[in-house]
Amino acid sequence: MAERRITDPFEHLIALSSRDAANMINAAPIGICITNAAGMFEMVNPAYCEFYGYEKEELLGQHFTVVVPKAYRAKLSQLHDAFIAGNEIQELRQELEVRCKNGEARTIIAEAARLHGDDGAPRKVTYVIDITSRKHLEEQLKQANERLDHLAHHDELTGIFNRRAGLMRLEEELKRCQRYGSKLSVAMYDLDSFKHINDTYGHSIGDDVLKEMTQLIAKEIRSTDFLVRLGGEEFLIIMPEVEVSSAYLATDRLRQQAAATPMTTHALTVTLSAGVASYMKTSTTRLLDRVDKAMYRAKQSGRNKVIIADDVT
Ligand SMILES: Nc1nc2c(ncn2[C@@H]2O[C@H](COP(=O)(O)OP(=O)(O)OP(=O)(O)O)[C@@H](O)[C@H]2O)c(=O)[nH]1
Numbered sequence: 001m002a003e004r005r006i007t008d009p010f011e012h013l014i015a016l017s018s019r020d021a022a023n024m025i026n027a028a029p030i031g032i033c034i035t036n037a038a039g040m041f042e043m044v045n046p047a048y049c050e051f052y053g054y055e056k057e058e059l060l061g062q063h064f065t066v067v068v069p070k071a072y073r074a075k076l077s078q079l080h081d082a083f084i085a086g087n088e089i090q091e092l093r094q095e096l097e098v099r100c101k102n103g104e105a106r107t108i109i110a111e112a113a114r115l116h117g118d119d120g121a122p123r124k125v126t127y128v129i130d131i132t133s134r135k136h137l138e139e140q141l142k143q144a145n146e147r148l149d150h151l152a153h154h155d156e157l158t159g160i161f162n163r164r165a166g167l168m169r170l171e172e173e174l175k176r177c178q179r180y181g182s183k184l185s186v187a188m189y190d191l192d193s194f195k196h197i198n199d200t201y202g203h204s205i206g207d208d209v210l211k212e213m214t215q216l217i218a219k220e221i222r223s224t225d226f227l228v229r230l231g232g233e234e235f236l237i238i239m240p241e242v243e244v245s246s247a248y249l250a251t252d253r254l255r256q257q258a259a260a261t262p263m264t265t266h267a268l269t270v271t272l273s274a275g276v277a278s279y280m281k282t283s284t285t286r287l288l289d290r291v292d293k294a295m296y297r298a299k300q301s302g303r304n305k306v307i308i309a310d311d312v313t
Pocket residue numbers: 157190191192193194195196198202203204205206207210231232233299303
């Protein structure tokens with residue numbers, strides 16, 4: 001059939017503007033598609049096809065959920081239908097996970113608007129922006145922040161709370177005591193003659209002792225207690241809601257278990273000396289000072305002992 005020549009200037013303008021619109025859509029750097037009320041693709045631009053890895057002919061006439069992972073298909077279909085059926089002039093912006101032809105999962109921001117064609121039927125036009133690399137970067141940043149946060153509060157060798165986090169925790173527990181009159185005890189322990197272990201078997205065996213001893217203690221304490229590495233071979237156990245007499249019994253049981261458990265490949269006998277103190281309307285420093293003195297007394301009186309602070313102050 002011969003092509004009809006356009007002679008009317010008005011018709012000419014319309015033809016020009018619809019050609020410009022088509023060019024703009026074809027050259028757009030973002031994916032654009034139009035779906036009808038049944039959810040079938042009626043138009044896909046080249047960027048849309050390239051992003052999903054499909055030929056235009058493979059998509060036209062297909063239901064749009066062909067690019068949606070199976071798990072979200074029913075939900076997105078429902079959303080599509082509700083959007084098309086909506087009355088108010090609404091726009092929709094969603095972050096979605098989609099699936100390309102080769103199975104690759106990607107994350108997009110989909111912005112949609114409702115259109116009414118010449119036939120009066122509603123359609124949905126969707127603009128797709130690929131944010132996969134940004135999502136990966138965000139995830140990596142989140143993980144790096146979590147690692148940093150963990151490092152800031154935990155001891156690298158043993159994995160338990162470090163001094164900073166432990167003292168903050170103690171401060172919180174002391175506030176609880178002051179406000180609600182709760183009980184609180186602490187035990188401070190230090191491994192005996194640890195320098196000798198390092199000097200005799202090497203630093204790495206010393207590290208193994210610290211790790212194995214920490215595992216043993218962590219396994220034995222109550223789930224409400226907090227185990228803290230204050231530094232070197234010195235540790236603190238914060239025991240909320242515990243009287244000093246119970247704290248003493250618990251710590252002495254730990255001392256006995258430590259002494260009875262061979263440590264490292266050298267089956268070493270490692271003992272600990274500990275002090276125990278309970279909250280007596282004093283500041284954090286005072287409580288730590290008292291428990292430290294009690295531990296020092298345990299060292300001085302022959303090691304492998306637990307001494308209650310109240311006995312020495
Ligand atoms: N392997 C290892 N050794 C550590 C670590 N931190 C501190 N030390 C060592 O622990 C030893 C502690 O020695 P001292 O303070 O003399 O105490 P000690 O030999 O246990 O003697 P008493 O406490 O009096 O029984 C030092 O040699 C430190 O170098 C660590 O993370 N790993």
